[in-house]
Amino acid sequence: MRVRYAETDAMGVVHHSQYVIWFEVGRSSFMRNAGVSYAEIERGGRQFRIAEVGARYHAPACYDQVITVRTWLGALHSRGLTFSYAIVRPDAVGGGEQVLVTGFTKLICTDRAGQVQRLPAELRQVLQALTEAPAALAG
Amino acid sequence: MRVRYAETDAMGVVHHSQYVIWFEVGRSSFMRNAGVSYAEIERGGRQFRIAEVGARYHAPACYDQVITVRTWLGALHSRGLTFSYAIVRPDAVGGGEQVLVTGFTKLICTDRAGQVQRLPAELRQVLQALTEAPAALAG
């Protein structure tokens, strides 16, 4: 994933709200890799409402840099789940990988009316198997 | 309306895609002033699909500046309408008003399935009276 010009701000770096969007890209990618389509879940009448987001900023990303979002399933509950993320520059100067931002998102399963619901059983099963999986990569 | 930090880019000025969002703010404000609620129209099963957008950039806006969107109804057709805009700095250095960006949006009326429809009669009537109105201000 390359940093877009529109994602930068007047400080010359990526605006801090943008990483929250990249967390979402990582999460979508994690779900897709697990064979779970979020568009499908929505058509089935369930939504994941965001309950909490947290991000720690270690170093900024700049225009045109290549970044990767590592995503893993941190916790799985009956009505929700938590994803954790590390946004990294795989090709940072010096050869190693550089961690830019870490964070998490807590999601709660609801129906269309916004009422909290248990995760669909099949989804829960699929996700259970992934709580010990290594991080999925997006970017 | 004050320019938000998140709306700037690495060039230190507002990203050019942002003005298209401000056009929309101007349009919403124009409609609201005319007693028309877009949320209401959507609940009534009609949508305005964007058919075309154009923008000319004369001067950039910067963080924390106060800007105003002048909006007027440029054309009204049976199935669509065109809004025109001028985004200005009312308090530009020198005392006068400075035009930053001008543009237009062509909208087409559709139903929820995306089929083109005539504008609802009452809406058309309300808007007809506004085609000769001076520009509405938002910001």
Add this chain to the structure above:
Amino acid sequence: MRVRYAETDAMGVVHHSQYVIWFEVGRSSFMRNAGVSYAEIERGGRQFRIAEVGARYHAPACYDQVITVRTWLGALHSRGLTFSYAIVRPDAVGGGEQVLVTGFTKLICTDRAGQVQRLPAELRQVLQALTEAPAALAG
């Protein structure tokens, strides 16, 4: 502050990353009310780097709703400060005020090269007086 159409997502509500941008609007407004211009601070060679952001989502905001950002200075340190926020709907159904999202931002003072610096003394003094002030409103 009215919710813009561009700030909503396919779930019909405001995208969760948007509240982080509104936190920033609240923060800018708090600083401006305190007589502090962030644009000014930047010209003076100091920047506030975002170190951490957290948000809890209680209820969603929708298109065209009027929302207010309450901002207060939660903590003031020699090299940084923390703002806290509550994004509310002042005119929620039922007459009372509804809290939509609460959150905080930790900022660290740096120079242009990104090195951590002490807050400028005058700024620190101005802000000290505000740590016990009631929340500033934006929107």
Add this chain to the structure above:
Amino acid sequence: MRVRYAETDAMGVVHHSQYVIWFEVGRSSFMRNAGVSYAEIERGGRQFRIAEVGARYHAPACYDQVITVRTWLGALHSRGLTFSYAIVRPDAVGGGEQVLVTGFTKLICTDRAGQVQRLPAELRQVLQALTEAPAALAG
């Protein structure tokens, strides 16, 4: 390039301002393929200021769809250039490619102070060779 959830709006489709950002992604990609780095040009003291943008919307993109930006160099002048775009769904239902949005961007070369300048000679030469090239793909 996959459509991100954050790029959709309450109509369930991608917000129309987003395509302008994708035009930019296409343009960056075109330049990179041509061996031209925009970050490099900026470091050399030249900027491309956006003078005009136009977009026609034929069909909407939705969350999670794969889209491609075709970009070509429409015109090359001594002080500016025009890019043209077609944003397409390569895997539309029915097997064929579906054109979603077409558009263009006029750019003007300036120095850091915003004064219009001639395109750097080497850049002009590189670009000249590309005016007859087929469209570059991004996404």
